[in-house]
Amino acid sequence: MPQHLTLLLDCPVVIVAIFVCGIGGTFQYGYSVSVMTSPSAFIKDLVNKTCVQRYGVFLEQWQVSLIWSFTVSIFCIGGLLGSLLAGSLTSTLGRKKCLLINNFVAIFGAVLMLLSKRVMSFEMIMTGRFLYGINSGIGISAHTMYLTECAPKRLRGMVGVTVATFVSLGKFIGQLLGISELLGTEKEWPWLLGFNGFTALFQLLILPFLPESPSFLLLVRGDHQASDKALKRLRGDVDYSNEVEEMLEEKAALQSIPxxxxxxxxxxxxxxxxxxxxxxxxxxxxxxxxxxxxxxxxxxxxxxxxxxxxxxxxxxxxxxxxxxxxxxxxxxxxxxxxxxxxxxxxxxxxxxxxxxxxxxxxxxxxxxxxxxxxxxxxxxxxxxxxxxxxxxxxxxxxxxxxxxxxxxxxxxxxxxxxxxxxxxxxxxxxxxxxxxxxxxxxxxxxxxxxxxxxxxxxxxxxxxxxxxxxxxxxxxxxxxxxxxxxxxxxxxxxxxxxxxxx
Missing domain, CATH: 1.20.1250.20 (MFS general substrate transporter like domains)
Structure with missing residues (x-):
């Protein structure tokens, strides 16, 4: 077994953090990117039915395509807004609390997705995609910061790769659930789009039991005791004194710098x-x-x-x-x-x-x-x-x-x-x-x-x-x-x- 993998196995709390952060973090981004391909025909049909029922107007093909393109693209607009908010949120709330609050955005978006077909509203899908974008924009930054700051220095590169791994996992699960034998059907497609809410709920339930980033606690909050407690939970019986010295060195270099x-x-x-x-x-x-x-x-x-x-x-x-x-x-x-x-x-x-x-x-x-x-x-x-x-x-x-x-x-x-x-x-x-x-x-x-x-x-x-x-x-x-x-x-x-x- 590779040496670095052995070192990671000695930090079980870090392994749990990788999975919990990933499934409610960059997984959401990967899933949202790939999931819209399968139900596209059903969503376009909903757009047409909504306009006929509400306004008595049957849309032309180019009009449906325009609404569909906007529905897909609005995810990026939400993501851009989320990424702009991520810096201030992670600095003021902390990495862990930012991730926790971010889950409510995804859950609300999932509720809109699940109800969109029942109430005949494609606008709810647009709003849900926008909220998913905000969730992903914040989640990518907060997830990455939290994990890389929780990981030992020697494992930081390995743990950093898991951020991309969960993006790939999200893409694959989106493709897999979208096949006609699973959720890619006319009846089940709202559940396919609402799946993000279940992964967000999972993180919301488990993440509170994990510690905050030791680096954030020491370098931003200045709480040496809380940082030491977090390191002890993350490292177990492993000696982490060198990590503390390096963080104190960085803290001294950054003294009085906001x-x-x-x-x-x-x-x-x-x-x-x-x-x-x-x-x-x-x-x-x-x-x-x-x-x-x-x-x-x-x-x-x-x-x-x-x-x-x-x-x-x-x-x-x-x-x-x-x-x-x-x-x-x-x-x-x-x-x-x-x-x-x-x-x-x-x-x-x-x-x-x-x-x-x-x-x-x-x-x-x-x-x-x-x-x-x-x-x-x-x-x-x-x-x-x-x-x-x-x-x-x-x-x-x-x-x-x-x-x-x-x-x-x-x-x-x-x-x-x-x-x-x-x-x-x-x-x-x-x-x-x-x-x-x-x-x-x-x-x-x-x-x-x-x-x-x-x-x-x-x-x-x-x-x-x-x-x-x-x-x-x-x-x-x-x-x-x-x-x-x-x-x-x-x-x-x-x-x-x-x-x-x-």
Missing amino acids: NHSVLELIQNRTVIWQLLTIIVTFTALQLCGINAVYFYSFDVLRAAGIPENKLAYAALGTGLCELSISVASFIIIESTGKKVLMFRGYMGMSAILILLTITLYLQHHVSWMPYCSMVLIFIFIFFFASGPAATTVALPGEILTQSFKSAGYTLGGTINWTGLFVLGMLFPILVEKLDNFCFLLFLFFCLICGAHVRFNMPETKNRTALEIAAEFEKMHCKGGASKQNNPTEGELCRIKTNETKL
Whole structure:
């Protein structure tokens, strides 16, 4: 058994926290992203029936499509709002309490979903999707912060991967429950959309028994006793004195420095490379082409000869592939390192995008080419799940010190949701104009992010935020700043976090 897995098994409370936070955290995001495909025809029918019953108007196809697109896209608007709220909520309420309160948003949204068909109201589905978006936007940040702060330093990368694992699990469960043998039927589809409420209820019942983040208690609340008590519950009989010393060192460095806003993070020159890393990696996460690959997977599977009524079952393979690779990354990340996995992922995805463009272009000319495309799709998902998906979401909490963490997660979440919304609006146009060659646009973002990770980002494995900040300074400060007449600029190459006040 790998050493890091053995260490994790020595912390059973951390294992419980991983599952409880995941099922009511990023699972909600993954589930909401994938669940709308199966009941789309039933929801469009409800839109038409509602308008006929209420107004006596039978909508045209383009009008139904417009309402449907808005219903799907409003999830991103709610997610953006949630990510903007996450920073202040996690800083003022605490990570655990923020997660607890966030569950009520999902439960209320689920109630609207369950009642929408009974009362003939598609507006309730829109409102429920908006609330699910808020829940997911807050949940991604709060879930990631809570887990990475509860995990031992040596296991932080491994625990961080579980954030992406539950996204993949949510996508797969959404696909699975959506098949016609389960909840993807005309009678049961409201229960399919309301499933988020049950996972939120599960977290609401179990999470109160877990401790608050020790890092938050000590560095933000200044409660040494509560932090020590939380660490004792999370670590058990393991010696955690070194962790306490590192947190006290960071507390001393951050003495009298309040949590910074996103604007202050953007304006602060001492964390410019951490800021650029967050911007580049979170932008590439949405624009790396994974959504395009999933979109084309149905065409590829159809061209490979899979019957139309079996496509949904075949597509389950893509979700299962992403989930399996994410679980495997959970085991190898501590031995491989986050930087290596991210760089290999983007370079591998770049190569596959080129090959996939070629095979899709030739699939109507060569009979066996669709099978090559199918293999490439699964390889692409492998590189995505083991690289960007496994490493990006938890990155702000590792490369930023405590006073910047909330702002970093807010910025990352904002970029993520904005990218998802823009891609959802523009992707159909890109496909129509560029067809298979749209992959070359995503190739650009993969190459840019891969190069940035290779040359501008240090390894984060087994390092504290202060040590990582020192590595950033070592990589990018060439000594020129120390020659400036302005003392503040001359101090930019020193990692004294208490000098980061604006």
